[in-house]
Amino acid sequence: MSLKKLLCIELGASSAPPPPAVLAAEWDVRTVSSWREAARALRTPVYLVGVVLDLPGPDGAEVAARFFRDYWHIEWVGVLAPRALEASACRALVAAHLADFHTRPVDPLHLFHALGHLHGLALLRAPPASGAAAPELAALTGDSAAIARLRAQIVKVAQSDAPVLIWGESGSGKELTAQAVHTQSARAAGPFVPINCGAIPPALIQSELFGHARGAFTGAAKDKAGLIESASGGTVFLDEIADLPKDLQSNLLRFLQEKTIYRVGSTRSVDVDVRVIAASHVNLQQAVEDGLFREDLYYRLNVLPIDVPPLRERKADLDMLAQHFFRTFATEKAPRLKGFGPDALEAIRAHHWPGNVRELINRTRRAMVLSEGRLIGPHDLGLAPRRAPAAGAGLDASRIAAERAAIGASLERAGRNITHAARDLGVSRMTLYRLLAKHGIQP
Numbered sequence: 001m002s003l004k005k006l007l008c009i010e011l012g013a014s015s016a017p018p019p020p021a022v023l024a025a026e027w028d029v030r031t032v033s034s035w036r037e038a039a040r041a042l043r044t045p046v047y048l049v050g051v052v053l054d055l056p057g058p059d060g061a062e063v064a065a066r067f068f069r070d071y072w073h074i075e076w077v078g079v080l081a082p083r084a085l086e087a088s089a090c091r092a093l094v095a096a097h098l099a100d101f102h103t104r105p106v107d108p109l110h111l112f113h114a115l116g117h118l119h120g121l122a123l124l125r126a127p128p129a130s131g132a133a134a135p136e137l138a139a140l141t142g143d144s145a146a147i148a149r150l151r152a153q154i155v156k157v158a159q160s161d162a163p164v165l166i167w168g169e170s171g172s173g174k175e176l177t178a179q180a181v182h183t184q185s186a187r188a189a190g191p192f193v194p195i196n197c198g199a200i201p202p203a204l205i206q207s208e209l210f211g212h213a214r215g216a217f218t219g220a221a222k223d224k225a226g227l228i229e230s231a232s233g234g235t236v237f238l239d240e241i242a243d244l245p246k247d248l249q250s251n252l253l254r255f256l257q258e259k260t261i262y263r264v265g266s267t268r269s270v271d272v273d274v275r276v277i278a279a280s281h282v283n284l285q286q287a288v289e290d291g292l293f294r295e296d297l298y299y300r301l302n303v304l305p306i307d308v309p310p311l312r313e314r315k316a317d318l319d320m321l322a323q324h325f326f327r328t329f330a331t332e333k334a335p336r337l338k339g340f341g342p343d344a345l346e347a348i349r350a351h352h353w354p355g356n357v358r359e360l361i362n363r364t365r366r367a368m369v370l371s372e373g374r375l376i377g378p379h380d381l382g383l384a385p386r387r388a389p390a391a392g393a394g395l396d397a398s399r400i401a402a403e404r405a406a407i408g409a410s411l412e413r414a415g416r417n418i419t420h421a422a423r424d425l426g427v428s429r430m431t432l433y434r435l436l437a438k439h440g441i442q443p
């Protein structure tokens with residue numbers, strides 16, 4: 001059996017004392033004597049759990065807090081002198097950054113179990129080893145069959161220079177897909193210019209896309225290249241193509257056929273070497289049938305179609321995506337927040353995700369800011385099952401029901417460990433016992 005790695009920080013230690021025998025049986029312990037040495041050790045991503053023997057006093061508290069913030073993904077356990085918690089600096093560090101603490105004299109077996117438990121939890125959260133995707137495609141997080149198919153399509157489509165039409169629901173990753181096609185293609189060194197056709201006012205869209213000549217209209221003081229020209233040598237991504245007004249659809253068709261553009265107010269054609277990738281969340285074929293989209297343009301664009309599946313059709317990716325966004329926005333979170341609780345992950349899997357990946361990003365960021373525990377719960381994500389208050393229930397009754405639900409959820413998250421649940425709820429153990437009695441909940 002390979003030993004688990006444990007980093008032990010003993011500030012100011014002159015030599016590393018041998019680890020207690022009970023730890024040595026399962027742990028490979030490395031002892032360091034300064035924050036700097038600890039940071040150096042943590043450059044190798046082998047540690048999930050660390051022990052800090054005594055926390056610094058008020059003078060060193062800020063450096064310690066910065067260290068813990070930088071290495072928030074490690075589960076830290078403190079071993080403290082009996083009266084250490086009387087100092088407010090020490091209390092603040094423990095409350096904000098430690099997963100657990102033990103006061104001397106430490107029961108080695110107790111410490112051994114606590115470290116094993118935290119290591120197990122950290123393993124559950126450790127990012128799965130990434131697959132063999134090329135770095136550009138790795139931006140598309142996920143290992144479901146659907147995302148593997150999408151990556152394969154991207155690689156194929158990137159080898160050609162023909163127009164691409166991406167279909168997918170809003171927020172499903174169309175732009176990310178277009179970007180991956182660009183970075184995988186021979187045009188990767190050129191610009192990638194995304195244009196949201198629905199976001200440019202109709203009066204401006206022609207000059208924005210095609211540019212204008214000096215004097216073309218009031219305020220056109222000099223010649224100006226349009227967005228399509230600015231993508232020369234690269235790729236232009238026309239998002240929400242269905243929103244392009246019909247007269248501009250004709251101009252775009254001409255550009256696709258002739259590879260030249262005319263700036264507004266100019267009769268001189270300009271050759272432009274740009275690959276076009278268009279995307280839509282509405283069914284363009286339907287738009288053609290409804291007379292809203294030019295049929296000839298549809299066929300010009302739809303040479304290489306790519307469908308980006310909605311998130312609900314690749315639920316196998318949800319955990320990985322959620323963990324990915326948790327790491328991406330880690331600087332915005334409270335230091336003691338370590339990840340998602342099992343009930344939060346369950347709620348994520350149960351949700352329908354009408355807003356797709358963008359909705360998952362928004363819910364995760366919101367939860368990271370709002371969560372007051374060590375683990376995100378379903379209510380932080382706005383995914384707690386909504387129970388309508390009984391008819392006629394007053395504010396007090398609703399408040400009591402909410403309190404009861406929060407206690408129940410915390411106990412579940414903490415594996416019914418009172419100390420952890422109390423910390424999760426931000427109350428003392430005594431207060432939690434009082435609340436349990438009040439609500440008739442068995443600890």
Ligand SMILES: Nc1ncnc2c1ncn2[C@@H]1O[C@H](COP(=O)(O)OP(=O)(O)OP(=O)(O)O)[C@@H](O)[C@H]1O
Nearest residue numbers: 139140141142169170171172173174175176357358
């Ligand atoms: N598989 C993925 N892995 C990581 N991030 C993703 C993935 N899919 C989408 N995203 C992220 O989700 C957000 C929405 O994606 P994107 O903008 O590509 O969607 P879209 O389909 O173009 O949306 P819209 O139709 O609203 O323009 C972006 O921040 C993007 O980086």
